[in-house]
Amino acid sequence: MANMDKKKTPIPEQEPQVRNKNFEEVALGYTEEMAKNEAARCLNCKNKPCVEGCPVNVRIPEFIGKISEGDYEAAYEILTSTNSLPAVCGRVCPQESQCEAKCVRGIKGEPVGIGRLERFAADRHITCAEKKACPTIQKNGVKVAVVGSGPAGLTCAGDLAMNGFDVTVFESLHDAGGVLIYGIPEFRLPKSIVKKEVEQLQGYGITIKTDMVIGKTMTIDELFADGYEAVFIGSGAGLPQFLNIEGESLLGVYSANEYLTRINLMKSYKDGYDTPAVKSKRVAVVGGGNVAMDAARCAQRMGAEKVYIIYRRSMDELPARSEEVHHAIEEGIEFQLLRNPVKIIGDENSRVVGIECVEMELGEPDASGRRRPIAKEGSNFVIDVDTVIISVGTSPNPLIKSTTKGLEANKHGCLVADENGATTREGVFAGGDAVTGAATVILAAGAGKTAASAMMKYLEEKKKK
Amino acid sequence: MFRIATKKKLNDAVTLMEIEAPEIAKKALAGQFIIFKIDEFGERVPLTIADTDPVRGTVTIIFQIVGRSTMLLDQLNVGDTIADFVGPLGIPTHIEGIKKVCIVGGGVGCAIAYPSAKALFNAGAEVDIIAGFRSQDIVILEDEMKKVCKNYYLMTDDGTAGEKGFTTTKLKSLLEAGNQYDMVIAIGPIIMMKLLCDTAKPFNVPCTVSLNPIMIDGTGMCGCCRVTVDGVMRFACVEGPDFDGHKVDFDELMKRNSIYKEREQHDREHVCKLTGGIRTHG
Numbered sequence: 001m002a003n004m005d006k007k008k009t010p011i012p013e014q015e016p017q018v019r020n021k022n023f024e025e026v027a028l029g030y031t032e033e034m035a036k037n038e039a040a041r042c043l044n045c046k047n048k049p050c051v052e053g054c055p056v057n058v059r060i061p062e063f064i065g066k067i068s069e070g071d072y073e074a075a076y077e078i079l080t081s082t083n084s085l086p087a088v089c090g091r092v093c094p095q096e097s098q099c100e101a102k103c104v105r106g107i108k109g110e111p112v113g114i115g116r117l118e119r120f121a122a123d124r125h126i127t128c129a130e131k132k133a134c135p136t137i138q139k140n141g142v143k144v145a146v147v148g149s150g151p152a153g154l155t156c157a158g159d160l161a162m163n164g165f166d167v168t169v170f171e172s173l174h175d176a177g178g179v180l181i182y183g184i185p186e187f188r189l190p191k192s193i194v195k196k197e198v199e200q201l202q203g204y205g206i207t208i209k210t211d212m213v214i215g216k217t218m219t220i221d222e223l224f225a226d227g228y229e230a231v232f233i234g235s236g237a238g239l240p241q242f243l244n245i246e247g248e249s250l251l252g253v254y255s256a257n258e259y260l261t262r263i264n265l266m267k268s269y270k271d272g273y274d275t276p277a278v279k280s281k282r283v284a285v286v287g288g289g290n291v292a293m294d295a296a297r298c299a300q301r302m303g304a305e306k307v308y309i310i311y312r313r314s315m316d317e318l319p320a321r322s323e324e325v326h327h328a329i330e331e332g333i334e335f336q337l338l339r340n341p342v343k344i345i346g347d348e349n350s351r352v353v354g355i356e357c358v359e360m361e362l363g364e365p366d367a368s369g370r371r372r373p374i375a376k377e378g379s380n381f382v383i384d385v386d387t388v389i390i391s392v393g394t395s396p397n398p399l400i401k402s403t404t405k406g407l408e409a410n411k412h413g414c415l416v417a418d419e420n421g422a423t424t425r426e427g428v429f430a431g432g433d434a435v436t437g438a439a440t441v442i443l444a445a446g447a448g449k450t451a452a453s454a455m456m457k458y459l460e461e462k463k464k465k
Numbered sequence: 466m467f468r469i470a471t472k473k474k475l476n477d478a479v480t481l482m483e484i485e486a487p488e489i490a491k492k493a494l495a496g497q498f499i500i501f502k503i504d505e506f507g508e509r510v511p512l513t514i515a516d517t518d519p520v521r522g523t524v525t526i527i528f529q530i531v532g533r534s535t536m537l538l539d540q541l542n543v544g545d546t547i548a549d550f551v552g553p554l555g556i557p558t559h560i561e562g563i564k565k566v567c568i569v570g571g572g573v574g575c576a577i578a579y580p581s582a583k584a585l586f587n588a589g590a591e592v593d594i595i596a597g598f599r600s601q602d603i604v605i606l607e608d609e610m611k612k613v614c615k616n617y618y619l620m621t622d623d624g625t626a627g628e629k630g631f632t633t634t635k636l637k638s639l640l641e642a643g644n645q646y647d648m649v650i651a652i653g654p655i656i657m658m659k660l661l662c663d664t665a666k667p668f669n670v671p672c673t674v675s676l677n678p679i680m681i682d683g684t685g686m687c688g689c690c691r692v693t694v695d696g697v698m699r700f701a702c703v704e705g706p707d708f709d710g711h712k713v714d715f716d717e718l719m720k721r722n723s724i725y726k727e728r729e730q731h732d733r734e735h736v737c738k739l740t741g742g743i744r745t746h747g
Contacts, residue, residue, distance in 0.1 A: 172682070172684050174502055174509075174548065174549040174551075182682075182686075210549070211549050211550065211551045212488075212551075213551060213554065213683075216492070216553060216554055217488050217489065217551070217552065217553070218492075236686075237686075238685055238686065239685045239688065240688035242698060244698075248698070249691065251721065251723075251724050254689075257688060258687035258689045261682065261686070261687050266681070272506055273506050273508075274506055274507050274508040274533050275508040275681075276508075276725050276728055350717075397684065398685070398703060399684060399685065399703060
């Protein structure tokens with residue numbers, strides 16, 4: 001019997017005033033009973049609009065059907081037939097604007113909690129499933145290289161390995177996972193989950209080489225010389241952007257990437273790790289995306305007394321997921337909306353003591369379709385802070401482009417690739433932030449998937465020649 | 466894991482190690498650096514590559530004990546391993562077209578100056594080296610440096626070895642004596658590099674300096690290593706570490722590098738807790 005409740009089955013969460021002092025996961029996940037209850041809300045529509053909304057076309061009604069039957073392993077298998085990272089995606093995908101946005105149940109109530117169910121099936125597999133031997137895959141002996149072990153690279157590698165290719169993933173950092181490891185905080189995506197999903201992929205025979213900076217330790221040309229027949233570049237976003245205002249070199253100004261890398265990758269929030277923690281009392285995070293929310297919520301957990309989000313547009317234009325904004329507000333983050341920083345102020349020791357902002361109002365829509373923020377003259381004011389975290393986006397990393405002949409980039413520095421991920425250099429494919437600029441985990445995964453199938457086609461045709 | 470092939474104490478505070486890292490040894494050029502992370506709990510620390518042996522597959526690093534990580538690294542011995550060793554990072558020192566050069570190294574900076582001197586010497590340039598130290602007991606790489614230059618000038622602050630005086634004193638007298646250098650390459654403490662650039666400026670000699678800002682990933686992702694050059698923000702890990710010394714904002718760099726000074730001091734005072742290479746947690 002379908003569950004006709006208009007609301008999603010609530011997911012247990014840590015209390016806001018408790019969780020804003022620890023790095024444990026915020027949402028605790030469904031129990032079996034909750035999952036079955038929520039799965040029963042799915043109408044198993046014939047035309048499956050939800051699947052269309054998913055960048056990797058997860059077979060949503062099918063896996064949900066298996067959960068309502070209590071066959072959780074079958075649900076997991078359906079998930080992984082199109083998605084290499086279900087435990088990750090179940091947590092960090094913006095479901096509300098993808099699969100769940102298309103859900104028929106959303107017309108007269110809340111959509112089915114597809115993300116929560118995906119997370120349930122993946123977590124249950126990780127914690128409960130008996131360790132099954134990985135399916136034996138017929139190897140075809142063709143070597144392919146994947147640069148970067150973030151969501152784009154891992155997804156691409158997973159698809160290629162499952163089709164028999166001999167895949168090596170090259171990662172520049174000391175741990176695999178890319179942004180999942182250095183960027184997204186533990187309380188939103190536990191690193192143990194990322195590790196498990198990476199291990200799952202290694203089970204398919206993928207080799208991961210860490211500490212390898214492609215473009216430096218080895219160039220793309222050397223990969224080909226080494227016998228790799230195709231290369232996928234999923235090198236991620238790259239250089240952080242700053243505001244180009246006075247005071248950005250003061251002590252206490254961080255890019256969100258640096259701030260988050262210190263905390264997440266280098267675990268400076270934990271005792272016993274050598275990387276110095278950034279200690280702040282009053283923090284301003286500039287920007288309104290998911291990364292800004294992550295930085296602000298980390299700052300709160302690192303013991304700051306007051307944390308502000310400074311964003312130049314209004315609540316309606318915040319690019320972050322509504323769930324993350326909601327969580328941030330619950331945890332006590334203060335939103336300074338329609339404010340734009342014009343100067344960071346330092347003391348005689350060059351330490352940050354404040355951020356000068358100007359009030360903004362919204363004018364006509366600009367090229368991005370959002371209403372253009374305009375400064376109100378003379379409305380300047382100062383917020384007292386000792387730390388400023390800049391989270392206004394990134395520009396592509398020049399490392400690979402500058403050491404690879406025939407690889408074109410556009411005027412923003414993003415690699416030029418067609419809709420299948422093929423770059424201007426034969427045999428080289430690319431996807432994720434390296435091509436599109438900063439986007440989401442699932443869009444990167446989708447790009448990795450598209451490129452994997454294009455690479456297989458390319459290698460097939462190459463063999464015929 | 467990366468194995469330590471050799472270890473040599475150059476003086477009380479400075480150690481030389483050869484690390485087995487064949488891929489980096491094959492690739493590295495003068496001026497480039499590596500990032501090491503000692504173990505699971507370690508921080509990521511950049512160190513300039515002092516030399517390589519592509520045949521043996523080793524990379525030489527020379528480091529001074531400054532903070533916790535260099536202290537722990539110094540505790541390791543031949544046969545021990547380092548968890549992570551990444552490189553070669555950064556843009557190699559530009560050596561084309563330089564026919565006559567004065568290379569100035571200050572203290573442990575000589576370890577970075579040496580590969581540049583060697584590269585230029587092997588490329589056929591006329592190389593003068595000024596090596597500066599506080600006193601005789603911390604002089605390093607004297608024999609090695611002498612082999613890759615025409616003139617080697619040793620300076621000590623207290624006059625216990627070579628000539629008494631600073632590297633700036635020597636550079637000034639060489640320039641005043643009419644030496645026409647295509648380039649001065651200065652590597653060492655930030656204040657020394659700044660003063661050397663000031664010394665060379667009236668003589669219209671271009672200066673290259675090798676900067677050592679704090680870094681984390683070393684591939685341009687974190688933006689921690691930003692320095693202001695000619696009024697523009699640059700990332701030393703991917704756009705450096707070498708920059709035009711006449712355009713670098715040294716005062717800003719000095720301040721940015723001082724951010725963890727208190728902690729480094731604290732670590733040095735608590736050396737007893739850290740010695741033995743044993744972590745008290747885990």
